[in-house]
Amino acid sequence: MAAAxxxxxxxxxxxxLFALVAFGLSVPIVSYRTDLGASGLELTPRWGLVAxxxxxxxxxxxxxxxxxxxxAARAARTPAPHQASEAASAxxxxxxxxxxxxxxxxxxxxxxxxxLTLPLVAALATGGLSPARYWIDxxxxxxxxxxxxxxxxxxxxxAGLLDLGYVAFxxxxxxxxxxxxxxxxxxxxxxxPLAGLFAGLWGVxxxxxxxxxxxxxxxxxxxxxxxxxxxxxxxxxxxxxxxxGITSIPRATFFGxxxxxxPDGFSALVGLAFDPMHRIVFLYYLILALALITxxxxxxxxxxxxxxxxxxxxxxxxxxxxLGIDTTKTKLTAFALGAMFGGFxxxxxxxxxxxxxxxxxxxxxxxxxxxxxVLGGMGSQFGVAVAAVAMVGGPELLRNLGFLKSVFGxxxxxxxxxxxxxxxxxxxMMIWRPRGLISDRIPTVxxxxxxxxxKDLVREGHG
Amino acid sequence: MSGPLLxxxxxxxxxxxxxxxxxxxxxxGEGEIVTLIGANGAGKSTLMMTVFGAPRARSGTIAFxxxxxxxxxxxxIARLGLAQSPEGRRVFPRMSVLENLQMGAAxxxxxxxxxxxxxxxxxxxxxxxxxxxxxGTMSGGEQQMLAIGRALMSRPRLLMLDEPSxxxxxxxxxQIFAAIAALNREEGMTIFLVEQNAxxxxxxxxxxxxxxxxxxxxxxxxxxxxxxxxxKAAYLEGGHAPVETVPxxx
Ligand SMILES: Nc1ncnc2c1ncn2[C@@H]1O[C@H](COP(=O)(O)OP(=O)(O)O)[C@@H](O)[C@H]1O
Ligand SMILES: [Mg+2]
Numbered sequence: 001m002a003a004a005x006x007x008x009x010x011x012x013x014x015x016x017l018f019a020l021v022a023f024g025l026s027v028p029i030v031s032y033r034t035d036l037g038a039s040g041l042e043l044t045p046r047w048g049l050v051a052x053x054x055x056x057x058x059x060x061x062x063x064x065x066x067x068x069x070x071x072a073a074r075a076a077r078t079p080a081p082h083q084a085s086e087a088a089s090a091x092x093x094x095x096x097x098x099x100x101x102x103x104x105x106x107x108x109x110x111x112x113x114x115x116l117t118l119p120l121v122a123a124l125a126t127g128g129l130s131p132a133r134y135w136i137d138x139x140x141x142x143x144x145x146x147x148x149x150x151x152x153x154x155x156x157x158x159a160g161l162l163d164l165g166y167v168a169f170x171x172x173x174x175x176x177x178x179x180x181x182x183x184x185x186x187x188x189x190x191x192x193p194l195a196g197l198f199a200g201l202w203g204v205x206x207x208x209x210x211x212x213x214x215x216x217x218x219x220x221x222x223x224x225x226x227x228x229x230x231x232x233x234x235x236x237x238x239x240x241x242x243x244x245g246i247t248s249i250p251r252a253t254f255f256g257x258x259x260x261x262x263p264d265g266f267s268a269l270v271g272l273a274f275d276p277m278h279r280i281v282f283l284y285y286l287i288l289a290l291a292l293i294t295x296x297x298x299x300x301x302x303x304x305x306x307x308x309x310x311x312x313x314x315x316x317x318x319x320x321x322x323l324g325i326d327t328t329k330t331k332l333t334a335f336a337l338g339a340m341f342g343g344f345x346x347x348x349x350x351x352x353x354x355x356x357x358x359x360x361x362x363x364x365x366x367x368x369x370x371x372x373x374v375l376g377g378m379g380s381q382f383g384v385a386v387a388a389v390a391m392v393g394g395p396e397l398l399r400n401l402g403f404l405k406s407v408f409g410x411x412x413x414x415x416x417x418x419x420x421x422x423x424x425x426x427x428x429m430m431i432w433r434p435r436g437l438i439s440d441r442i443p444t445v446x447x448x449x450x451x452x453x454x455k456d457l458v459r460e461g462h463g
Numbered sequence: 464m465s466g467p468l469l470x471x472x473x474x475x476x477x478x479x480x481x482x483x484x485x486x487x488x489x490x491x492g493e494g495e496i497v498t499l500i501g502a503n504g505a506g507k508s509t510l511m512m513t514v515f516g517a518p519r520a521r522s523g524t525i526a527f528x529x530x531x532x533x534x535x536x537x538x539x540i541a542r543l544g545l546a547q548s549p550e551g552r553r554v555f556p557r558m559s560v561l562e563n564l565q566m567g568a569a570x571x572x573x574x575x576x577x578x579x580x581x582x583x584x585x586x587x588x589x590x591x592x593x594x595x596x597x598x599g600t601m602s603g604g605e606q607q608m609l610a611i612g613r614a615l616m617s618r619p620r621l622l623m624l625d626e627p628s629x630x631x632x633x634x635x636x637x638q639i640f641a642a643i644a645a646l647n648r649e650e651g652m653t654i655f656l657v658e659q660n661a662x663x664x665x666x667x668x669x670x671x672x673x674x675x676x677x678x679x680x681x682x683x684x685x686x687x688x689x690x691x692x693x694x695k696a697a698y699l700e701g702g703h704a705p706v707e708t709v710p711x712x713x
Contacts, residue, residue: 443595
């Protein structure tokens with residue numbers, strides 16, 4: 001990349017070339033929509049769409065060149081940070097702005113505060129609990145992914161183990177609750193810990209033979225494990241109900257009190273008029289509590305020797321072993337703990353949906369959860385939360401862009417572009433924030449007053 | 464204490480079918496500084512890592528404090544009281560200096576953590592100034608000090624150092640070697656030092672051995688090796704001329 005900004009003519013030529021390629025690609029792919037009509041295949045021309053795609057590529061390329069050129073010019077003026085080693089440039093002191101540090105410190109409390117008040121705010125804004133249902137449901141969905149992201153974050157972000165089959169533990173948790181409640185009639189509050197336990201046990205069973213593998217191999221084996229669980233769920237029909245899954249799973253109760261009208265229901269207990277929304281709000285706060293438990297346990301463990309060992313393991317496995325750390329055991333605890341939280345989330349999923357089927361646990365789920373962790377910045381809890389909001393809430397936003405129909409024609413469904421936008425967002429991240437949204441890592445032991453090594457400091461480290 | 468703290472007998476290590484160590488005998492006695500010198504690729508790092516069980520010796524025995532450790536997994540070996548500053552330092556780059564040091568003490572319950580931290584910071588005052596800094600953003604010399612400090616935090620009986628002078632400015636090398644000497648003098652720490660910088664290493668050590676192509680060709684008191692004409696030719700006046708000591712430097 002030239003250090004000096006390119007002249008406008010060259011810029012236009014370059015962007016024009018990109019637009020031409022986009023045109024060439026979109027003619028066969030986009031320009032005609034094929035529908036099965038009464039007289040065979042019907043073609044609907046969509047040249048407007050092609051034109052707008054080309055225009056978008058053209059403008060994006062210009063924007064990209066402008067940004068990159070400016071950055072290259074800046075780098076040429078100040079070469080120092082780029083001469084440092086890779087690790088050093090992870091945090092060039094000059095580039096570490098106060099606002100970003102503040103964001104990674106205050107972000108999580110802000111997020112939690114927002115999440116706590118969401119049902120109230122939504123109810124006030126829409127004028128009642130029932131109209132707010134859409135927002136609360138969306139909140140539940142997002143929080144489920146926040147929790148899954150935080151759980152996987154232990155495995156991928158902290159311990160550095162690439163797990164492509166996390167959804168398997170989600171499935172184990174969901175089916176555990178589904179089976180325990182429908183077959184044995186156990187209540188949700190007994191099943192929840194059991195589901196976590198089972199998922200954790202599966203984590204140990206899978207992890208034990210597998211965690212000797214490194215990097216790519218581990219990723220492949222976990223990917224296979226995710227698929228195996230799904231195939232077992234489909235084919236072991238007598239127990240799992242096959243592809244049809246398990247239906248009429250008992251709903252969540254308020255610690256034993258069902259959400260129903262009548263004298264022994266929840267509303268009668270607290271003296272409110274019956275409203276089916278009570279159950280939804282309860283589910284919202286339930287998943288929020290579960291997610292917060294995940295977060296708090298992780299934050300706490302990070303300060304303990306085991307959590308530090310996870311992070312050290314991610315940095316340098318050989319050095320860890322030379323320090324006397326049993327790397328297999330350390331990896332296993334991370335794996336099992338991540339699996340356990342996946343199991344909790346799974347049982348929540350089952351109690352909320354009321355039915356489970358293997359379809360909900362395919363590889364795309366694993367990929368989305370992993371993308372949330374990676375986009376969030378591998379280890380940052382707030383980053384993961386933001387990424388979950390973007391990844392899960394984003395597609396919802398697309399659904400609401402109905403006005404685009406007037407631009408692109410009646411057949412235009414913005415949802416179809418979900419994966420395209422997802423890919424674009426990934427590419428943009430790789431260019432501008434290769435270390436994730438929140439790449440700042442706050443040391444678990446901060447230096448207290450002055451630079452002294454006080455006893456208090458030491459105790460904090462060993463809690 | 465009878466017998467040496469660390470002893471290797473007929474140790475051979477292979478990478479695939481290629482021998483990297485061929486029947487190495489070596490002893491490190493309690494309270495000694497023993498250095499192993501040799502050219503690039505002689506097998507020095509392989510020897511140090513073989514003691515730690517990765518790679519594993521194909522034949523021969525390694526004993527530490529009278530116990531056979533040849534077949535033990537690496538972390539079990541480290542728990543017996545061996546610590547190392549590995550080749551390339553291998554500090555945890557994204558973790559702070561303090562966290563790195565705490566990782567060194569990972570095996571202990573934290574009872575003497577404050578005391579040990581104080582000790583390391585006295586030995587390397589530079590680390591004390593940088594406890595909150597990310598290890599990966601420090602200079603090479605500081606990272607080397609951290610690697611040694613981290614090893615010391617485990618309260619080892621034997622400290623093994625792989626080329627602590629590699630890539631460092633002469634002044635920094637002097638500081639680090641002075642710290643190693645002080646550790647041995649004041650605390651009686653047993654040290655096994657792998658070096659290419661033969662002059663400095665032999666000046667510091669009590670005994671030395673020369674490794675050539677995976678074999679020990681020469682062993683003896685460090686002073687005698689320093690005067691040995693064949694060593695002079697191969698390691699001192701040839702590639703590595705002695706670095707003049709800088710006067711007036713702590
Ligand atoms: N992981 C490895 N795989 C294969 N060969 C290796 C490996 N590590 C070192 N070697 C070879 O073993 C020999 C000794 O290497 P090393 O112990 O690193 O030497 P030194 O530390 O003395 O420079 C060299 O020939 C080197 O190429
Ligand atoms: Mg070496």
